[in-house]
Amino acid sequence: MNTAINFGNVSFKYGSLPVLENADFTINQGDFISILGPNGGGKTTLAKLILGLHDPDSGRIAVNGKTPRQMRDKIGYVPQYSLFDPNLPVSVKDVVLMGRIRNFFVGYSRRDKDYAAKAMESVGIGDLSTTSFSALSGGQRQRVLIARALATEPEILLLDEPTANVDAAIEYKMSAMLKELKKKMTVLLITHDLGFVSELVDKVVCVNRRVHIHPTSGITEEHIRELYNENMKIVRHDIKEEKI
Template sequence: MTEEIISIKNVWVYYGKIPVLEDVTLTIKQNDFLGVIGPNGGGKTTLLKVILGLIRPDQGEVKVFGKDPREGRRLIGYIPQYTRFDPNFPINVFDVVLMGRYRQIFKGYTQKDREITLDALETVGMDEFKDRQIGKLSGGEIQRVFMARALVREPKLLLLDEPTASIDPEMQKHFYELLADLKNRMAIVLVTHDISVVSTYIDEIACLNRRLFYHGKTEGGLGMLEDIYRCPVEMIAHGTPHRVLKTH
């Protein structure tokens, strides 16, 4: 039986008096590769922050590896939509990734930390760049570095919030191929607007527009969403649907 690692039950989140998530129930299991799609402002980033324990729901229950999200998130690697850093800061790729092993103040890095850092850089194909200053990399290379920094935490779940929004199509292809390999080692939740990625690489989809309108297999699911919304899937991903029906 596949292990359930994330349990979200009847979750509501409000920003002021405005509901951002409405009665969302979702489970994520070991080695799932889930794509989360939906219109802008539909609550996708909020959902990731709920899983990370950065936002506490106003109603409902969230368990991360059977614990409160703030305890369970140590087993999560996270790549936000935008990662701000000073490109002129004099730090090399190796040290940026090594920082992902940081655990406790006044406690230095061990030899194991350095070995795990090198392994992560090899996994993402950036080991040859380990001594390069971070600001000298392309957008796609920087995203691979941040992926390595997430991987050094040795996560059981990887959360990615539109990680390829600012990189070129060729680098996007390599990035998604990397994710396809990683899904054998961990569960992955990917927020994306790219429907071609969903249909090519992702096993399951969740369509979120404040409410969860669909969660199931990608194969056949995209067509079902078109029937439900009465508009092309591309419009579901980027805009606001004309009509919504709850399906669970």
């Protein structure tokens, strides 16, 4: 199996504050990975290292065998929708087309528009194309950002907390959508919610300054406790009426 992402002893600090220490793991192509950890544990930093927005202080990162900067246009990044100015006057189509932007070009080509249309169809927002981004619900905005990432023709999809602030029904739809995407590309999903899409996940990358990688079945209460530094119990959604 080919390697999608390889971290070789990577450390990263913000100023003097260590965020990641000796992260050393490999993600295979086609894997569905959940990146899990407490807030401030370094999940988003890990994502920014993969995208080449930060450079590691030590260690080496390879994405599909190349540097993150060389490969970052093959990564479809889906940031948290809540970070956007809700009053910005752009339509859904405008946002999705941003996945096709270049430094020098005279407007979007037929091909760009086709890719954008296909991406919108694939996440079920084809009928919203001319709607203003600000008029959408949280779940719809999230799907627009996924469509924008898909319009870039990514080999790796990287989603940052896609289910933050969305309700259970949308979470369910989202997991069905991710199931489809899993067939086509490597998916990295940053989340603090282990229950979400647990059936799809091949491996879990636990990030709390140190990074561990586990197959989903190998996750134990001990791992979780170590990750969150507190006494947490696993609530298994797949087993009903369990006595705790």
